[in-house]
Every structure is written in structure tokens, then in C-alpha cells.
Amino acid sequence: MSEVRVLVGTRKGAFILTSDGKRQQWKVSQPMFGGWQIYHLKASPVDPNRIYASQSSDWFGQTLPRSDDGGQTWTTVGNKFLYDGIPGTHQWYDGTPHPWEFKRVWHLEPSLTDPDTVYAGVEDAALFKSADGGQNWTELSGLRGHSTGSQWAPGAGGLCLHTILIDPANHDRIYTAISSAGAFRTDDGGGTWKPITKGLYSKYLPDPTATVGHCVHRIAMHPSKPDTLFMQKHWDVMRTDDAGESWQKISGNLPTDFGFAIDVHAHEPETVFVVPIKSDSEHYPLEGRLRVFRSRSGGHEWEPMTKGLPQQDCYVNVLREAMAVDRLDKCGVYFGTTGGQVYASADGGDSWNAIARDLPPVVSVEVQTV
Amino acid sequence: MVRVELPFHLQQLAHVGREITVHVDGAATPASVIDAIEQQFPMLQGTIRDYATGRRRPFLRFFACEEDVSFAPFDAPLPEAVASGSEPFMIVGALAGG
Numbered sequence: 001m002s003e004v005r006v007l008v009g010t011r012k013g014a015f016i017l018t019s020d021g022k023r024q025q026w027k028v029s030q031p032m033f034g035g036w037q038i039y040h041l042k043a044s045p046v047d048p049n050r051i052y053a054s055q056s057s058d059w060f061g062q063t064l065p066r067s068d069d070g071g072q073t074w075t076t077v078g079n080k081f082l083y084d085g086i087p088g089t090h091q092w093y094d095g096t097p098h099p100w101e102f103k104r105v106w107h108l109e110p111s112l113t114d115p116d117t118v119y120a121g122v123e124d125a126a127l128f129k130s131a132d133g134g135q136n137w138t139e140l141s142g143l144r145g146h147s148t149g150s151q152w153a154p155g156a157g158g159l160c161l162h163t164i165l166i167d168p169a170n171h172d173r174i175y176t177a178i179s180s181a182g183a184f185r186t187d188d189g190g191g192t193w194k195p196i197t198k199g200l201y202s203k204y205l206p207d208p209t210a211t212v213g214h215c216v217h218r219i220a221m222h223p224s225k226p227d228t229l230f231m232q233k234h235w236d237v238m239r240t241d242d243a244g245e246s247w248q249k250i251s252g253n254l255p256t257d258f259g260f261a262i263d264v265h266a267h268e269p270e271t272v273f274v275v276p277i278k279s280d281s282e283h284y285p286l287e288g289r290l291r292v293f294r295s296r297s298g299g300h301e302w303e304p305m306t307k308g309l310p311q312q313d314c315y316v317n318v319l320r321e322a323m324a325v326d327r328l329d330k331c332g333v334y335f336g337t338t339g340g341q342v343y344a345s346a347d348g349g350d351s352w353n354a355i356a357r358d359l360p361p362v363v364s365v366e367v368q369t370v
Numbered sequence: 371m372v373r374v375e376l377p378f379h380l381q382q383l384a385h386v387g388r389e390i391t392v393h394v395d396g397a398a399t400p401a402s403v404i405d406a407i408e409q410q411f412p413m414l415q416g417t418i419r420d421y422a423t424g425r426r427r428p429f430l431r432f433f434a435c436e437e438d439v440s441f442a443p444f445d446a447p448l449p450e451a452v453a454s455g456s457e458p459f460m461i462v463g464a465l466a467g468g
Contacts, residue, residue, distance in 0.1 A: 036379065057379065079415065079421075101422070
């Protein structure tokens with residue numbers, strides 16, 4: 001029977017939760033990298049025992065551990081993230097030019113075919129690539145060097161590149177999302193990039209339909225339909241069916257369309273999950289009720305999933321990296337909260353259980369079926 | 371040999387105890403001591419000084435012979451007691467945070 005591994009990054013370390021394919025009994029590992037912020041852990045799809053982790057600290061900067069045995073042991077690999085050439089400036093909160101300064105890795109995306117190749121999305125927003133298992137990193141500077149780069153400005157969480165999606169049908173096509181610059185696509189493996197923001201509307205911008213400046217929180221893709229993407233924006237849930245050339249709003253009957261996390265069912269490419277958050281000023285669920293909303297129609301029509309989730313006095317947040325799905329026959333859905341809970345559904349969202357209750361604030365959740 | 375005291379998280383990262391000893395080429399200065407630390411413990415590269423700027427990370431302080439030498443030039447000689455190994459060069463993390 002398959003084993004499920006849930007890789008959890010928190011503000012104070014990483015944890016691995018394991019279960020068999022029934023997903024009823026869970027074992028929580030000891031803390032790894034205790035005291036460090038673990039923004040993300042992700043395993044190679046072609047070598048599930050190879051896991052990359054982003055380990056950072058306000059004191060000691062960024063380090064990058066790698067495991068080759070499924071998280072049993074870790075080796076520190078390369079952490080030299082230097083921008084290509086003279087970095088120049090982006091826009092600061094007050095509109096003045098501000099030098100690009102590397103702060104941390106937000107997201108690690110291993111290649112779909114080579115366990116030694118991995119991409120890193122960093123703050124201040126840039127995309128790096130390693131072809132030697134994370135030892136050495138090179139910036140794919142065509143992204144930050146886009147003609148709009150000097151106009152990019154940080155959101156409240158920083159100027160972070162948090163989403164990297166590789167098209168499984170065409171590995172030269174990669175999508176990235178940046179708060180708060182927007183979304184970008186390359187069709188040549190990262191050499192050149194174009195903003196893909198047509199159809200996005202952000203009322204807080206001087207020009208709500210501007211090419212850049214949209215605070216995209218997360219983008220999700222189903223591997224069988226790589227031209228269809230689902231986006232949770234600062235406000236608005238959106239979809240595209242033409243690889244980002246145009247976006248349509250699919251918030252429909254959601255009680256609020258602010259939120260961070262979004263993901264797609266493993267076997268139903270039109271089934272989408274979001275966790276609505278009250279507002280951009282109040283980062284917790286409406287009415288103290290933690291509800292996952294599921295659409296089985298690719299958006300517009302959403303149903304609340306509440307069974308097993310707290311329905312009173314719940315004021316946690318679910319961050320952008322903190323939701324994932326497994327690939328078992330009955331799709332498992334997982335998300336973590338800033339209150340330290342990790343919730344799991346073994347039935348596609350119908351019912352939920354807390355598989356860990358008292359972890360540090362959860363930043364990221366990834367799932368492996370091994 | 372120069373004795374260096376490391377903060378907890380760098381001890382964990384390098385798999386060492388609180389105090390390490392490093393061989394310093396030439397005069398003992400903050401720069402040469404950190405060079406030696408990074409050469410002997412590559413996993414600590416970038417954790418004491420920023421790669422891009424070469425500056426001390428702002429939440430770290432350096433002490434030698436009960437003096438705060440954090441703001442001394444990186445190439446300023448450390449006290450003889452540190453250079454000779456009778457006193458440690460201390461890297462200390464700011465006592466802050468949640």
C-alpha cells in the first residue's frame with residue numbers, strides 16, 4: 001500500500017507527517033531545522049527521496065538543505081543567490097527606486113524530469129535555477145530584466161516570487177507569479193518572459209487593468225490541462241484557458257473572494273479548492289468558521305466543506321503555499337493554518353481531520369505518495 | 371589557531387559544539403577569521419556575512435576580549451589575546467524575536 005508523506009514548513013522548523021494509503025493514522029516527525037523558518041519543502045517527482053528545503057532566518061540568512069533519503073538526513077547545499085549583473089532597482093513601497101536585495105527563497109520547484117535540476121523563486125523577486133542538485137545557482141535574469149522590472153513593488157509580505165509551474169507537456173513553458181508584480185510566462189525555458197495579466201482587475205491600482213502591479217497570491221494547474229490555470233488573487237478568484245493570454249473571474253457565489261491558497265483536484269481538472277479569508281485587512285475566515293470551498297465546475301459555483309473543520313471561534317489564516325493534494329484514487333486534500341493545525345481530507349474535501357494540531361504557524365504544505 | 375564561539379543555530383548547521391578553532395592565514399582580523407570559518411565549514415558560508423554586500427548580518431555582533439568589535443573595519447587586527455588563542459572571538463546573535 002502507498003505511503004503518504006506530508007511535508008510541512010513552519011515558522012519554527014519542518015515536520016514530515018506520514019500515513020499509509022488509508023490516511024487515517026498519522027505519525028508526526030520530530031522537528032527538523034528547529035527554530036528556523038522553513039518557507040517550503042518539495043520533493044523531486046522523479047526521485048521522491050530527494051527533497052529540497054528552504055531554510056532561512058532573520059539572523060543567519062538563507063541556507064538550503066537537501067535530503068536524498070526522504071528526509072531522514074540532510075546535507076546543506078548551495079545558498080549563493082546572486083543577481084545576474086548589476087541588479088539595479090525596483091519600486092519601493094513609497095514609489096522610490098530601491099536596490100534589489102536577496103532575502104530568502106519562497107518556493108522550490110524541482111524539474112519534472114531531472115532530480116538535479118531545481119528552480120527557486122526568491123525575494124526580492126527573481127527566478128534561479130540549479131542543475132547540480134542545488135549546489136550552484138544561476139539567475140534566469142530575463143524575468144527580472146523584463147522592461148517592467150523596475151516598476152515592480154512589494155506587497156505587505158515582500159516582493160516575492162512564490163509560484164513556479166512547469167508545463168508538463170512543454171517543459172520550456174514555465175509560469176511564475178510575484179506579489180505584487182503579477183504573473184509571467186516563458187516559452188523558451190526562462191530566457192524571455194511576458195506578463196500574463198489581461199483580464200485581471202485590481203481596484204487598488206491607479207490603473208486597475210495595468211500590465212503589472214497585481215497582487216497574485218497563488219496559481220494552480222492540473223497537469224492534464226496545462227493551458228488552464230486557476231488563480232487566487234489578492235481579491236478575486238480567476239481562471240484562464242489559454243495559458244494566461246486572458247483571465248476571467250470565477251468568484252461566483254464565494255462569500256468573500258479574498259484568500260491565499262488554491263489547488264486543483266488530482267483527478268478532476270475542473271474541481272478547485274479555495275479557503276476564503278474575510279478581507280485584506282482581516283486575515284481570518286468569515287464568522288470564525290473555517291470552510292474550504294470546492295467548485296466542481298471550474299469556478300462560479302462553490303460549495304462549502306465544513307465537516308470536521310472548526311465552525312466557531314476560528315481565526316487562523318491559510319497561507320498561499322499551505323495547500324496541496326495527493327494522487328491517490330480518492331484524492332486527498334491538505335492544508336495548514338497559522339494556528340499550527342494541518343487538516344486532511346481523504347475524500348476529496350467532503351470531510352476533514354486535523355492530522356497535526358499544535359505545530360508552529362504553518363507556511364507550506366506539500367504531499368508525496370511514495 | 372583562533373578560538374571562535376558560535377551561536378546555537380550555527381553550531382547546529384555546522385554540527386559542532388559551542389567553540390571551534392580555525393587556522394587563520396596572516397593577521398587575525400574579523401575578515402580573516404570569517405574566511406577561515408567558511409573554508410573549514412562551508413555550510414556556514416553566507417550565514418555570518420551577506421554574500422552580495424560582504425557585510426556582517428545585522429542581527430549578529432562580534433565580541434573580542436569583552437569589547438564589541440562589530441563596527442570595527444573588517445580588516446582591523448583583533449586583540450593579541452584572540453590572535454594567540456587565549457581568548458575567543460565571539461559571534462553572538464541578537465537576543466530578539468518570538
